[in-house]
Amino acid sequence: MKKVSVFSLKRIIVIATVLTIGLFFVASSVQSKEGRSVVRAGTARIDITPKKPVRMAGYGSRKGLSTGVHDPLSARVVVFGGTPLRGNPNNSKRLVLVSTDLIGFYDGTAENTRKVILDEFQLEPSELFLSAIHTHAGPSLTINKEKGHPNNLEYTERLKVKLIEVIRKASSNMGPIYIGAGIGYSPVGMNRRELRFDSSGNSSIRLGCNPYGPTDKEVLVVKMAKPDGKTMAALFDYASHATCLGGKNYTISGDVLGLAEQFVEKILGEDVIAAAFAGASGNIDPWFRVLPAFNTEPGWIPEPVLLGTMLGEEVVHVFRDIGKVSGGGEIATAFVTLELPGKQRNETTIEKDYPPTPLNITAARVGDIAFVGIGCEVLTEIGMAIKAASPYKHTFVISHCNGAAGYLPPEHLYVEGGYEIRSSPFAPQAADIVVKQAVKMLHEL
Numbered sequence: 001m002k003k004v005s006v007f008s009l010k011r012i013i014v015i016a017t018v019l020t021i022g023l024f025f026v027a028s029s030v031q032s033k034e035g036r037s038v039v040r041a042g043t044a045r046i047d048i049t050p051k052k053p054v055r056m057a058g059y060g061s062r063k064g065l066s067t068g069v070h071d072p073l074s075a076r077v078v079v080f081g082g083t084p085l086r087g088n089p090n091n092s093k094r095l096v097l098v099s100t101d102l103i104g105f106y107d108g109t110a111e112n113t114r115k116v117i118l119d120e121f122q123l124e125p126s127e128l129f130l131s132a133i134h135t136h137a138g139p140s141l142t143i144n145k146e147k148g149h150p151n152n153l154e155y156t157e158r159l160k161v162k163l164i165e166v167i168r169k170a171s172s173n174m175g176p177i178y179i180g181a182g183i184g185y186s187p188v189g190m191n192r193r194e195l196r197f198d199s200s201g202n203s204s205i206r207l208g209c210n211p212y213g214p215t216d217k218e219v220l221v222v223k224m225a226k227p228d229g230k231t232m233a234a235l236f237d238y239a240s241h242a243t244c245l246g247g248k249n250y251t252i253s254g255d256v257l258g259l260a261e262q263f264v265e266k267i268l269g270e271d272v273i274a275a276a277f278a279g280a281s282g283n284i285d286p287w288f289r290v291l292p293a294f295n296t297e298p299g300w301i302p303e304p305v306l307l308g309t310m311l312g313e314e315v316v317h318v319f320r321d322i323g324k325v326s327g328g329g330e331i332a333t334a335f336v337t338l339e340l341p342g343k344q345r346n347e348t349t350i351e352k353d354y355p356p357t358p359l360n361i362t363a364a365r366v367g368d369i370a371f372v373g374i375g376c377e378v379l380t381e382i383g384m385a386i387k388a389a390s391p392y393k394h395t396f397v398i399s400h401c402n403g404a405a406g407y408l409p410p411e412h413l414y415v416e417g418g419y420e421i422r423s424s425p426f427a428p429q430a431a432d433i434v435v436k437q438a439v440k441m442l443h444e445l
């Protein structure tokens with residue numbers, strides 16, 4: 001008798017949960033159908049290839065300056081805004097997505113660059129996603145007058161001027177758009193936490209290839225078109241480091257993600273903006289990784305080009321399959337700075353406790369398409385957890401966005417150790433706090 005009642009209770013809970021989830025979806029679809037706001041958007045791209053030799057970012061072993069350019073670096077911008085309607089203050093919301101072919105905004109350059117942009121355009125902190133594709137074949141940014149190379153200091157100053165210019169250009173060509181999203185898959189990324197054994201049989205996690213480790217193969221694509229059907233932009237989110245090229249390379253390149261952007265623009269037309277966003281890729285490298293150079297053997301397709309093209313072709317496949325586009329939907333944004341607990345001595349082999357580390361999380365949606373920007377280098381399990389719990393079908397999780405606070409690994413990997421755990425400033429419980437916060441923000445948008 002007792003068993004039956006427990007069973008019934010369980011059934012009631014299950015039914016109630018299903019009903020609640022069902023009602024939520026009904027409510028959200030009604031909201032999006034009835035949302036009268038019309039999305040407007042503008043796009044622009046600007047060249048940010050260094051004109052002078054620069055210190056390159058990403059590998060401590062690399063000492064000299066860049067010696068040449070394989071392919072150009074760009075900053076790509078999409079500015080979204082609502083059409084002002086009486087009685088709907090949400091329509092004054094803006095959302096500025098910036099994708100740069102850079103490693104990231106390290107050493108205080110995120111705060112510095114963001115402030116310049118926020119002030120110039122009178123944006124709320126939540127309305128700007130300043131992100132980088134994490135190429136390790138680009139310049140390092142610096143505002144450190146003592147330690148920074150003069151060419152890098154000059155580059156960083158000039159970059160701010162260029163970002164203002166490109167955002168202004170995108171803001172000035174805004175008009176009504178149609179927008180939709182689609183999902184594809186790509187095997188370009190590989191989990192890099194390889195288990196190795198030394199001659200005594202002791203194991204350790206090294207940077208390499210781990211075919212058993214998780215990878216997020218999803219390629220999320222957003223299609224933007226003008227009302228006359230003319231293609232404006234393809235935005236895509238994929239979880240891989242842009243590290244086909246290693247520390248022996250001195251040639252400037254967007255690496256796999258930059259080359260994918262360039263491929264998509266070549267196919268869809270040079271006036272189309274193809275902006276990449278690095279997903280949760282802290283422990284994901286490209287299938288071919290840290291190579292010394294672009295291989296010029298006759299008949300050989302250099303690996304960054306091969307993988308960039310492979311990813312780019314999937315983006316175009318998905319883009320061309322996106323049939324359902326809509327002209328409506330509200331813009332909503334949110335921004336939080338968390339103070340995350342630091343790593344403690346007893347947790348790893350470090351000599352002193354890390355202080356709490358601030359981390360920026362930015363969330364936004366345009367209609368039913370969501371974006372979560374995280375100001376650090378997020379390991380892939382965390383991005384997958386956010387996507388799985390997101391109330392939106394299409395959720396861009398964007399690493400290296402609005403900050404560069406270091407590696408954020410999931411708790412269960414601390415026992416294994418390895419590079420990302422050693423370099424992380426965060427305590428093991430930090431990842432759970434971030435996932436919960438990001439999901440909460442998505443629900444409240």
Ligand SMILES: [Zn+2]
Pocket residue numbers: 134241282377
């Ligand atoms: Zn990295």
